[in-house]
Amino acid sequence: MQVVYRSDYRPPTFWIDHVELEFDLDPHNAIVTTKITVRRNTDQPSRTLELVGEQLKLLSVSVDGVALNDDEYTASSDLLVLNDLPARCEVQTKVAISPVTNKALSGLYQTSGNFCTQCEAVGFRRITYFLDRPDVMARYQVTIRGDKSTCPVMLSNGNRIASQDLGDGRHEVVWEDPHVKPCYLFALVAGNLKCHRGSFTTASGRDVALEIWVEPQNIDKCQHALVSLQKSMKWDEDVFGLEYDLDVYMIVAVNDFNMGAMENKGLNVFNSKYVLASPETATDDDYLLIEAVIAHEYFHNWTGNRVTCRDWFQLTLKEGLTVFRDEQFTADQTSAAVKRIDDVAGLRAGQFAEDSGPMAHPIRPESYISMDNFYTSTVYRKGAQIIRMYHTLLGQDGFRRGMDLYFRRHDGCAVTCDDFRQAMADANDTNFDLFDRWYSQAGTPELFVTSAWDESAGRLTLSMRQSYPDLAGDLPGTKDRKPVPLPIRVGLLDAESGAELSQYNDVLLLETESADFQFEGLDRQPIASVLRDFSAPVRLRMQRSDDELAFLMAHDTDAFNRWDAGQTLATGMLLKMAQQAADGQPLDEPKLFSDAFAKILTDDSVDEAFKALAITLPRESVLGQEMDVIDPDAIHTAREFFRRSVAGSHRDQLTALHQSLAADGPYSNDQQSINRRRLKNVVLAYLVSLDTPETDQIAADQFSGADNMTDQQAALAILANSNAEQRIAALDEFHRRYHGDPLVLDKWFAVQASSSRAGALSEVRRLSGHSGFTIDNPNRVRSLLGVFSVNQSVFHQADGKGYELLGDYVLLIQSGNPQLASRLVSAFNSYRRFDTGRQELMLRQLKRIASEPNLCKDVHEIVQRALK
Ligand code: HT7
Numbered sequence: 001m002q003v004v005y006r007s008d009y010r011p012p013t014f015w016i017d018h019v020e021l022e023f024d025l026d027p028h029n030a031i032v033t034t035k036i037t038v039r040r041n042t043d044q045p046s047r048t049l050e051l052v053g054e055q056l057k058l059l060s061v062s063v064d065g066v067a068l069n070d071d072e073y074t075a076s077s078d079l080l081v082l083n084d085l086p087a088r089c090e091v092q093t094k095v096a097i098s099p100v101t102n103k104a105l106s107g108l109y110q111t112s113g114n115f116c117t118q119c120e121a122v123g124f125r126r127i128t129y130f131l132d133r134p135d136v137m138a139r140y141q142v143t144i145r146g147d148k149s150t151c152p153v154m155l156s157n158g159n160r161i162a163s164q165d166l167g168d169g170r171h172e173v174v175w176e177d178p179h180v181k182p183c184y185l186f187a188l189v190a191g192n193l194k195c196h197r198g199s200f201t202t203a204s205g206r207d208v209a210l211e212i213w214v215e216p217q218n219i220d221k222c223q224h225a226l227v228s229l230q231k232s233m234k235w236d237e238d239v240f241g242l243e244y245d246l247d248v249y250m251i252v253a254v255n256d257f258n259m260g261a262m263e264n265k266g267l268n269v270f271n272s273k274y275v276l277a278s279p280e281t282a283t284d285d286d287y288l289l290i291e292a293v294i295a296h297e298y299f300h301n302w303t304g305n306r307v308t309c310r311d312w313f314q315l316t317l318k319e320g321l322t323v324f325r326d327e328q329f330t331a332d333q334t335s336a337a338v339k340r341i342d343d344v345a346g347l348r349a350g351q352f353a354e355d356s357g358p359m360a361h362p363i364r365p366e367s368y369i370s371m372d373n374f375y376t377s378t379v380y381r382k383g384a385q386i387i388r389m390y391h392t393l394l395g396q397d398g399f400r401r402g403m404d405l406y407f408r409r410h411d412g413c414a415v416t417c418d419d420f421r422q423a424m425a426d427a428n429d430t431n432f433d434l435f436d437r438w439y440s441q442a443g444t445p446e447l448f449v450t451s452a453w454d455e456s457a458g459r460l461t462l463s464m465r466q467s468y469p470d471l472a473g474d475l476p477g478t479k480d481r482k483p484v485p486l487p488i489r490v491g492l493l494d495a496e497s498g499a500e501l502s503q504y505n506d507v508l509l510l511e512t513e514s515a516d517f518q519f520e521g522l523d524r525q526p527i528a529s530v531l532r533d534f535s536a537p538v539r540l541r542m543q544r545s546d547d548e549l550a551f552l553m554a555h556d557t558d559a560f561n562r563w564d565a566g567q568t569l570a571t572g573m574l575l576k577m578a579q580q581a582a583d584g585q586p587l588d589e590p591k592l593f594s595d596a597f598a599k600i601l602t603d604d605s606v607d608e609a610f611k612a613l614a615i616t617l618p619r620e621s622v623l624g625q626e627m628d629v630i631d632p633d634a635i636h637t638a639r640e641f642f643r644r645s646v647a648g649s650h651r652d653q654l655t656a657l658h659q660s661l662a663a664d665g666p667y668s669n670d671q672q673s674i675n676r677r678r679l680k681n682v683v684l685a686y687l688v689s690l691d692t693p694e695t696d697q698i699a700a701d702q703f704s705g706a707d708n709m710t711d712q713q714a715a716l717a718i719l720a721n722s723n724a725e726q727r728i729a730a731l732d733e734f735h736r737r738y739h740g741d742p743l744v745l746d747k748w749f750a751v752q753a754s755s756s757r758a759g760a761l762s763e764v765r766r767l768s769g770h771s772g773f774t775i776d777n778p779n780r781v782r783s784l785l786g787v788f789s790v791n792q793s794v795f796h797q798a799d800g801k802g803y804e805l806l807g808d809y810v811l812l813i814q815s816g817n818p819q820l821a822s823r824l825v826s827a828f829n830s831y832r833r834f835d836t837g838r839q840e841l842m843l844r845q846l847k848r849i850a851s852e853p854n855l856c857k858d859v860h861e862i863v864q865r866a867l868k
């Protein structure tokens with residue numbers, strides 16, 4: 001299979017200035033007529049234009065209005081080659097495509113009977129022959145003709161400039177986008193949709209119409225998305241001075257979508273999960289995610305659309321930057337500390353694991369077989385951490401200067417990560433050349449810190465050293481790795497009072513392999529708080545006693561490190577207990593954590609969301625990363641024991657706390673109520689871990705009495721993971737009530753797929769045969785198989801039945817939807833980290849998949865990397 005290399009980038013032989021598209025919509029036989037005005041690139045002395053396609057049926061081709069004979073071009077379903085073209089001309093093609101049989105959800109497809117497109121990264125070639133690459137930017141005019149009854153609404157990018165009734169039951173709408181764009185930002189939606197409308201007046205006084213298009217039955221679930229959009233528009237004006245640039249901003253919600261959403265110019269297409277919300281059907285987390293995804297796609301209008309990527313290797317240019325922007329936005333709307341903790345927990349669980357397995361790659365990869373495989377947490381989440389480091393070093397004002405210069409230099413252009421870094425540096429008269437290493441090296445650096453106290457000099461020395469752990473195999477970006485620039489935020493605390501010694505609060509910059517940093521003038525030995533706010537994406541390795549960690553957990557003024565000290569303390573204890581479990585020894589009681597736990601719950605200086613995070617134990621998968629050989633059973637036993645033991649020690653306090661949080665009165669979505677629900681549901685999980693009829697009843701009562709989905713789903717998930725006698729009744733009741741709402745039905749599948757009770761794996765297998773399960777809907781697949789594949793103790797059941805189940809579905813899904821299948825198969829990427837028995841069983845599935853005769857290239861790429 002063809003490998004694409006970053007080093008092979010060449011500018012195109014022709015530019016495309018204007019694109020005219022005509023769609024005659026039909027589910028089985030849609031006709032697409034494309035007129036492109038092309039201009040030879042004078043830097044590239046070729047007269048040949050090679051237009052790529054995928055699964056297209058070519059009907060005709062002409063140049064400057066003259067139809068070409070068969071011998072004047074070469075064509076296959078994947079390539080159209082035109083030789084000896086004049087320096088400027090107009091090329092017209094006509095192709096036929098079949099939206100209804102397009103299960104890949106890339107190109108033009110049907111979802112719930114409506115037409116919809118997805119072009120990023122390379123879906124436009126499934127619509128028409130084109131220069132399907134992001135550095136070719138053009139102006140578009142789009143004519144859509146469709147059935148008036150099935151397609152009363154027909155949308156595309158930009159402004160609607162004309163419409164007419166065609167008299168034969170069909171009608172036509174013409175759209176024009178005044179901005180140049182790459183073809184991956186093209187969009188078309190047509191079908192039976194209703195609109196929830198709003199507006200926004202920009203800082204310079206222009207009125208923008210805001211339109212949220214959904215299936216008619218969902219029209220009452222759009223207000224939160226609309227408000228989220230308005231907040232995002234205002235925030236980008238306030239923080240970055242960026243205004244919206246069209247008269248209308250449309251969002252369409254669709255049920256079948258491979259990712260979260262797509263930032264097409266003026267016409268975003270969203271997975272309905274990230275648009276639709278009502279308190280009865282969406283949880284607080286859903287509300288938060290909707291706001292974040294709406295913001296993310298909106299922010300792309302500048303970071304991605306106005307300035308785009310020169311080639312797909314630069315993906316982090318728009319994605320890392322836009323994730324950073326959406327993280328800052330959410331931090332401003334909610335709590336910066338809680339947001340940072342949530343983000344880092346996600347980074348550690350997903351990206352750190354990716355960075356230490358066979359798919360490890362730099363945030364700017366060097367090669368790919370399928371670009372779709374590189375929409376990874378490394379490109380997105382680690383990419384955002386790299387942007388955050390510029391921000392940490394420059395401050396908000398310096399970062400803003402860099403952004404302003406980036407837009408001044410590159411508006412309307414397709415550029416590289418180097419261009420961004422240069423703008424940041426030039427605007428601040430500094431040099432960021434060493435940051436290049438973050439773009440070309442894979443793996444998570446380890447930061448080793450030791451401290452030395454000189455009593456007579458009153459001096460503390462922190463000695464820091466960075467290095468990369470070795471990775472198995474010959475992975476890209478792992479040879480001759482050099483030290484990377486690390487901004488390390490540090491503070492000191494008085495060891496007796498716990499007070500912050502604020503004059504020592506600083507950001508240190510480690511750019512070499514090692515360095516010493518000294519803090520002078522101290523009266524007595526302080527406690528150091530290192531890597532505050534997680535100021536660099538590294539694994540911190542610092543020898544600290546349990547007492548020191550408990551001290552930081554109680555006193556650190558940096559909320560992130562306060563939380564992290566608790567996690568580190570719990571991790572150490574849990575790993576020791578896992579070893580005891582593996583050795584068949586009795587497990588230690590987690591006394592120190594348990595005491596700190598009780599103190600946090602009564603600490604008035606922190607909010608309930610922070611308390612919820614502070615008492616949540618590290619995930620099983622994160623604990624696994626810290627073991628030489630992951631033992632999923634021992635980790636599970638230890639974590640369950642730990643939780644039950646803490647709950648047992650504080651049963652009365654937890655019962656009273658749950659009671660008081662549950663007495664809050666009717667549902668409200670203000671931040672304090674959200675925080676209180678969050679804490680209430682973590683407390684409930686502790687209580688139900690006690691496995692008593694009384695504590696089960698608390699969950700059952702919450703389930704039946706809940707007036708909102710947050711409390712109901714939390715109680716259901718906790719019951720589904722328990723031995724409570726109310727378990728089955730709750731699951732049945734939930735299904736009875738919500739089976740008609742696809743997004744809520746997804747939750748029903750997900751809570752069962754995340755359960756780790758005995759027999760959970762057979763339940764997942766049984767659910768895959770349930771009438772509500774379908775492989776055609778990615779949300780449904782993710783809610784059952786995706787959730788199950790990260791449920792460590794169940795997926796890694798020692799007999800390999802979990803692996804077999806996933807293998808079966810990867811093979812079933814891959815021919816229809818390669819993107820979805822390749823996400824699923826990635827669950828095998830960690831196989832080298834397990835014992836030989838499990839390795840063998842996972843390898844068996846990988847080899848079985850690899851030997852499939854018609855394996856799609858997406859899955860092929862992941863499996864080959866794993867097997868290498
Ligand atoms: N930029 C969007 C990426 C995306 C995508 C990529 C591959 C296949 C399907 C896709 N749908 C959306 C989403 C974003 O990051 O904003």
Ligand code: ZN
Pocket residue numbers: 296300318319322
């Ligand atoms: Zn994005």
